[in-house]
Amino acid sequence: MNRSGISRFFTSFPWFLLSLPALLLVWRLAADRVDNPVLLPSPNLVAESALELFGDGSLVADIKASLQRVFTGFFIASTLAVPLALLMAYFLPLRQLFLPLVTILRPIPPIAWIPLAILWFGLGDKPSYFITALAAFFPIFLNAFAGGIDVQPRHVHAARFLGAGRWLMVRHIYLMSALPHVWTGLRIGLGQSWMAVVTAELIAAQSGLGYMIQANRINLETQHVLTGMIVIGMLGALMTTALGWCERFVLPWKFQRQ
Amino acid sequence: MNVVNDQAEANTPSLRRAGQIDLREIAIHLPGKTRFEAVRNISAHIDAGEFVSIIGPSGCGKSTLLNAIAGYLAPSGGSLRVDGEAVTGPGPDRGMVFQHNSLFPWKTALHNVAFGLKMNGVGYRERLARAEEFLRLVGLTGFSDRYPAQLSGGMQQRVEIARALINNPRVVLMDEPFGALDAQTRERMQQLLLDIWGRFKPTVLFVTHDIDEALILSDRVLVMTCRPGQAREEIDIDLPRPRPENIVVSPEFIALKKRCLALVRDEARKSLIDGLEADRIQIPVEA
CATH class of the missing domain: 3.40.50.300 (P-loop containing nucleotide triphosphate hydrolases)
Structure with a gap:
């Protein structure tokens, strides 16, 4: 095998086929050593728990509840954040008015909003929508804003020389220049939103994966807690992968390297 | 031609x-x-x-x-x-050709060249046909579907010239x-x-x-x-x-x-x- 062949083998080999069993093995050995299923249930126990929870339909219901909250919040956040950010990028007075507010609001973590969210919206879906939307808003906003100010004068000049009017200029130059950043923002926003939904459900909901984890912790059903955690991790990874795959259709010019 | x-x-x-x-x-x-x-x-x-x-x-x-x-x-x-x-x-x-690449990276060579025609209200098929013609004129037949990042510096500059000239400035x-x-x-x-x-x-x-x-x-x-x-x-x-x-x-x-x-x-x-x-x-x- 030549050099490039070797390096291709090393980069394309599905290494997780090694790392994943290794993790399971370490986990199994640790669980044997701890020998207390409340502190650390073994992988087998967690697998049984997963089958059980899938079987009685409760896990699927929780996944549905969480996903619905994430997508609702994410949808609200993106429909607000993208236009707002672009308007602020393009109009200086708006930027000077509102950017300081964003700067102050942004460092407040979504979890700090939960008390207010409960006071305003009670328990259930609504506070979770609020929290997931909030978590997604800032990454989407900041990236879209960066995209808005990233428009290159040379592209604007070129378009003006080619006779572009206002509307076509916005559509073909400004929005297209912003798109890669907006897309990055959406990707990060969805991830943040997914993490936030678990936080919100730990406290402010009666269903969903976060709630499920919390309830099982109280019942000392640690294997269910771990099942919930693993499902959260896998769904998050799935979303990231799916978005990464969509990118080639949204930003085709970023993918057509020679 | x-x-x-x-x-x-x-x-x-x-x-x-x-x-x-x-x-x-x-x-x-x-x-x-x-x-x-x-x-x-x-x-x-x-x-x-x-x-x-x-x-x-x-x-x-x-x-x-x-x-x-x-x-x-x-x-x-x-x-x-x-x-x-x-x-x-x-x-x-007036057509302008810039020193630094000012092609739109999100458009293929063909659509970069056709852009000026679009701005002047030329229909989709006609402008693509004419853009193709101009690409041929600058020796880039077969590169229509490439994005600027996939073209060499010289090729990019040729697309740029074709783009500036298509409106017959x-x-x-x-x-x-x-x-x-x-x-x-x-x-x-x-x-x-x-x-x-x-x-x-x-x-x-x-x-x-x-x-x-x-x-x-x-x-x-x-x-x-x-x-x-x-x-x-x-x-x-x-x-x-x-x-x-x-x-x-x-x-x-x-x-x-x-x-x-x-x-x-x-x-x-x-x-x-x-x-x-x-x-x-x-x-x-x-x-």
């Missing part, structure tokens, strides 16, 4: 003659703390279909002058007219368009440009710091002084066209080159001395 010729023939004689540039006592100040005088009192007349290059020492304001004709910069004095109309901003009557402004290319590619691009210019006969105003390039391409070379840029001399290039590659070793060419070199060196030396004196006595250069 027919697409192109039909269009040229459809133009009325008056339109075909269009593309005259009239500069009268142009002065340009660049905005800033001290209003920097970039160009002083330049007058010139450029005929329709003429190929004129502007050369001069670095920082002499040649790009600034071009930008004023392009319409980015409003001159602080004098009048600037294209076909009798005062220039008020960038517009599709009366005036083509070029700001060191081949400055970033290697010597061989640059030579090929010069021939390509001459070929295209011969077909459409737009007025070309070409800024370069490469004297050979100016001499090979132009009917006339305008030499500018060091800053603030003034017209130092206008040199008619009476070399016969088409100009073969070996023209660069002909005695006429060398004589012209010597003359241009002497002028540019003289100006560059002046600006160097000015700079050194300004440094020594540590006062800001008078603006």
